[in-house]
Amino acid sequence: xxxxxxxxxxxxxxxxxxxxxxxxxxxxxxxxxxxxxxxxxxxxxxxxxxxxxxxxxxxxxxxxxxxxxxxxxxxxxxxxxxxxxxxxxxxxxxxxxxxxxxxxxxxxxxxxxxxxxxxxxxxxxxxxxxxxxxxxxxxxxxxxxxxxxxxxxxxxxxxxxxxxxxxxxxxxxxxxxxxxxxxxxxxxxxxxxxxxxxxxxxxxxxxxxxxxxxxxxxxxxxxxxxxxxxxxxxxxxxxxxxx
Amino acid sequence: xxxxxxxxxxxxxxxxxxxxxxxxxxxxxxxxxxxxxxxxxxxxxxxxxxxxxxxxxxxxxxxxxxxxxxxxxxxxxxxxxxxxxxxxxxxxxxxxxxxxxxxxxxxxxxxxxxxxxxxxxxxxxxxxxxxxxxxxxxxxxxxxxxxxxxxxxxxxxxxxxxxxxxxxxxxxxxxxxxxxxxxxxxxxxxxxxxxxxxxxxxxxxxxxxxxxxxxxxxxxxxxxxxxxxxxxxxxxxxxxxxxxxxxxxxxxxxx
Numbered sequence: 001x002x003x004x005x006x007x008x009x010x011x012x013x014x015x016x017x018x019x020x021x022x023x024x025x026x027x028x029x030x031x032x033x034x035x036x037x038x039x040x041x042x043x044x045x046x047x048x049x050x051x052x053x054x055x056x057x058x059x060x061x062x063x064x065x066x067x068x069x070x071x072x073x074x075x076x077x078x079x080x081x082x083x084x085x086x087x088x089x090x091x092x093x094x095x096x097x098x099x100x101x102x103x104x105x106x107x108x109x110x111x112x113x114x115x116x117x118x119x120x121x122x123x124x125x126x127x128x129x130x131x132x133x134x135x136x137x138x139x140x141x142x143x144x145x146x147x148x149x150x151x152x153x154x155x156x157x158x159x160x161x162x163x164x165x166x167x168x169x170x171x172x173x174x175x176x177x178x179x180x181x182x183x184x185x186x187x188x189x190x191x192x193x194x195x196x197x198x199x200x201x202x203x204x205x206x207x208x209x210x211x212x213x214x215x216x217x218x219x220x221x222x223x224x225x226x227x228x229x230x231x232x233x234x235x236x237x238x239x240x241x242x243x
Numbered sequence: 244x245x246x247x248x249x250x251x252x253x254x255x256x257x258x259x260x261x262x263x264x265x266x267x268x269x270x271x272x273x274x275x276x277x278x279x280x281x282x283x284x285x286x287x288x289x290x291x292x293x294x295x296x297x298x299x300x301x302x303x304x305x306x307x308x309x310x311x312x313x314x315x316x317x318x319x320x321x322x323x324x325x326x327x328x329x330x331x332x333x334x335x336x337x338x339x340x341x342x343x344x345x346x347x348x349x350x351x352x353x354x355x356x357x358x359x360x361x362x363x364x365x366x367x368x369x370x371x372x373x374x375x376x377x378x379x380x381x382x383x384x385x386x387x388x389x390x391x392x393x394x395x396x397x398x399x400x401x402x403x404x405x406x407x408x409x410x411x412x413x414x415x416x417x418x419x420x421x422x423x424x425x426x427x428x429x430x431x432x433x434x435x436x437x438x439x440x441x442x443x444x445x446x447x448x449x450x451x452x453x454x455x456x457x458x459x460x461x462x463x464x465x466x467x468x469x470x471x472x473x474x475x476x477x478x479x480x481x482x483x484x485x486x487x488x489x490x491x492x493x494x495x496x497x498x
Contacts, residue, residue, distance in 0.1 A: 086413060089413075089416075089417035089418075089419075095417070095418045100418075104418070104419050106403070184406065186403040186404055186405060186414075188404075192404075195318060195384060195404075196384065196404060198318065198319075198322075198385075199317075199318035199319075199384050199385025199389070200385065200389075200390065202321045202322060202345050204319075204322050
């Protein structure tokens with residue numbers, strides 16, 4: 001606590017932002033970051049094979065994936081979270097299975113809901129990018145005698161990722177903002193911390209503005225990260241030459 | 244033209260000023276957090292009922308005014324009063340210092356204790372820092388039970404906060420919570436008297452410390468509505484006098 005003396009001094013005349021509530025916000029920030037980061041990584045890992053399958057010409061592959069993305073994009077994330085969190089307990093005997101230690105917590109049901117949701121959106125973003133591959137590139141690859149797999153790996157996916165990047169950056173920001181609903185299943189994320197402070201000190205403006213400011217900072221960080229990525233990866237699309 | 248404008252302005256000021264000075268409410272809107280059985284809840288056919296509701300309606304009748312109930316989730320109930328979404332809060336709100344800084348309370352009309360509830364087979368006998376270490380505790384967000392559990396056990400146990408009592412009970416039933424901490428009449432009605440009563444009170448009734456549990460429950464008003472609070476106090480005294488209060492009390496509390 002000694003190294004926080006300056007913080008205590010700063011907060012001395014303040015009823016709401018005590019070191020304790022700052023700690024709540026900090027813990028909330030950690031939970032939000034973990035939740036969003038893990039669900040994005042897992043969603044991305046799921047979305048790549050799904051997007052390839054979704055752009056397949058074989059209907060028995062693409063149709064089930066389409067149904068999945070349609071359902072998860074067609075229903076509110078909040079409802080999906082409720083179904084996964086409150087719905088699972090209506091399976092008799094779930095408390096006795098090995099899944100219960102995971103489903104008992106609020107974190108994992110939220111993580112599952114967020115992952116499935118972002119995977120559905122990301123699948124569609126990538127599918128669009130794969131479909132938009134110029135025919136010439138594919139024909140050239142075929143002319144070189146590349147197999148389907150090699151062509152996917154060397155030609156289609158790298159250029160699809162680049163095309164998908166701006167849209168995917170938006171999805172990441174949407175996911176951060178959507179994570180605010182995690183507090184309805186008692187998770188103490190950033191919004192959960194704000195709701196706690198609001199309810200305890202009856203101070204809606206202070207509690208939520210502070211949380212909003214943190215979300216804003218996170219959004220800017222994501223925005224700059226993607227701008228940097230775009231600058232590097234899409235450099236070849238910029239106008240070339242001396243003028 | 245200018246004079247007409249000024250005259251009408253003066254008229255407006257006069258009308259509003261008068262309405263304000265009389266401070267006469269002939270219609271009072273109560274903010275209430277539903278469900279909180281048996282204090283306030285809906286019957287199967289959707290009718291609003293409960294101790295707070297019946298007493299509030301009886302008070303209004305006694306005062307010769309009409310009243311209306313507006314539902315509001317607990318964690319926003321005081322800001323809602325300040326935002327004039329309703330004129331008073333009659334929702335089992337305990338008088339304590341933190342709230343007294345925000346609202347004006349009537350006289351207390353009931354003094355329920357709080358209690359811990361858990362499954363019949365729980366191995367916790369007496370809630371303490373040791374016995375609750377590592378456990379999961381449920382409370383309703385922004386209640387005095389939330390403040391108490393957070394301050395006393397927040398460091399050793401994980402406190403999960405719910406927007407409504409219903410959500411909390413659902414998680415209790417599914418086994419996500421080890422104990423819940425609620426106002427005793429609410430826990431008794433919803434957990435002990437439920438159809439498959441698999442719950443019991445863990446430890447003793449809790450009424451202390453005073454900073455948390457205060458002086459009992461009361462109606463909350465905006466601080467400027469002193470006259471209105473006074474009228475409610477008189478009506479409450481009258482209902483206690485003529486036995487109406489006892490009659491309503493016995494409708495909901497057997498012991």
